[in-house]
Amino acid sequence: MEQLFFYLVLMNFALIGYGRMGRTIEVLGTKQGHSFPVIIDIHNHEQLSSGGLKGIDAAIEFSTPATAPGNIRECIDLGVPVLTGTTGWNENIPEIEAYCKAKDGTLFYASNFSVGVNILFALNRRLAEIMDQFPEYKVSINEVHHVHKKDAPSGTAISLAEQILELNRQISKWHLKKNDAYAEEATGQLPIEAIRKGEVKGQHSIHYESELDSITLSHDAYTRDAFAAGALLAATFITNKKGVFGMQDLLKL
Numbered sequence: 001m002e003q004l005f006f007y008l009v010l011m012n013f014a015l016i017g018y019g020r021m022g023r024t025i026e027v028l029g030t031k032q033g034h035s036f037p038v039i040i041d042i043h044n045h046e047q048l049s050s051g052g053l054k055g056i057d058a059a060i061e062f063s064t065p066a067t068a069p070g071n072i073r074e075c076i077d078l079g080v081p082v083l084t085g086t087t088g089w090n091e092n093i094p095e096i097e098a099y100c101k102a103k104d105g106t107l108f109y110a111s112n113f114s115v116g117v118n119i120l121f122a123l124n125r126r127l128a129e130i131m132d133q134f135p136e137y138k139v140s141i142n143e144v145h146h147v148h149k150k151d152a153p154s155g156t157a158i159s160l161a162e163q164i165l166e167l168n169r170q171i172s173k174w175h176l177k178k179n180d181a182y183a184e185e186a187t188g189q190l191p192i193e194a195i196r197k198g199e200v201k202g203q204h205s206i207h208y209e210s211e212l213d214s215i216t217l218s219h220d221a222y223t224r225d226a227f228a229a230g231a232l233l234a235a236t237f238i239t240n241k242k243g244v245f246g247m248q249d250l251l252k253l
């Protein structure tokens with residue numbers, strides 16, 4: 001953690017997307033001493049391409065799955081390092097990463113900026129490696145989010161599933177679980193249950209179950225500050241770098 005505090009240098013950030021996450025980042029970042037001279041949302045989006053990012057150290061993008069790829073491209077074209085936490089646009093990620101590298105730009109993407117979730121990712125990978133030797137356990141993922149969330153399953157649940165697919169040869173595919181809770185799961189499948197409830201900030205669990213016992217790893221975000229704190233660290237981290245980065249580059253877990 002010592003290394004993380006090293007990055008607390010005061011910056012001028014642009015916010016692209018001024019919804020729940022954009023506002024949380026502004027409040028926490030202002031307390032930390034950062035400035036947010038540029039705030040872009042749907043109504044003033046044209047400000048982005050008309051010179052609105054002059055003097056900005058990095059842009060912090062939390063918008064929608066449909067608008068994130070375009071916003072990121074614009075920042076790269078303007079030569080401004082961009083961090084995005086928007087989820088639900090996975091199919092465009094390889095193309096945007098290639099665009100960033102071709103233009104010698106700077107991009108930081110994380111499906112989840114909370115330090116705790118990234119610790120969960122490290123534990124999930126280790127457990128998946130171990131469980132590769134124990135096919136009698138069936139694995140499943142459960143995620144719960146607030147009712148306003150646009151994508152399902154969450155980007156974090158997809159990251160957890162892909163980590164398991166990479167390391168556990170018993171599992172070949174993940175899928176979004178249908179409403180029929182009692183449906184028999186085919187062998188080699190990883191069901192993800194996505195529940196939308198109230199104002200839940202984000203809960204994820206990975207569950208292995210045999211006929212004899214079960215093992216569960218879980219994370220519960222109490223406040224959006226958990227994501228905002230990680231996003232501010234990551235945004236500061238990329239201000240003097242070129243390339244494509246993720247939480248592993250920041251936290252080195």
Ligand SMILES: NC(=O)c1ccc[n+]([C@@H]2O[C@H](COP(=O)([O-])OP(=O)(O)OC[C@H]3O[C@@H](n4cnc5c(N)ncnc54)[C@H](O)[C@@H]3O)[C@@H](O)[C@H]2O)c1
Binds near residue numbers: 018071114
């Ligand atoms: N990576 C993480 O750690 C993390 C954490 C929380 C949320 N998220 C994701 O971040 C995204 C935003 O979440 P939120 O809760 O703030 O959503 P939100 O709906 O509260 O805010 C999104 C904002 O984007 C704005 N917007 C729409 N089109 C735009 C455009 N073209 N340019 C700029 N802004 C535009 C909307 O008007 C809105 O204000 C979602 O995809 C969510 O899943 C990621």
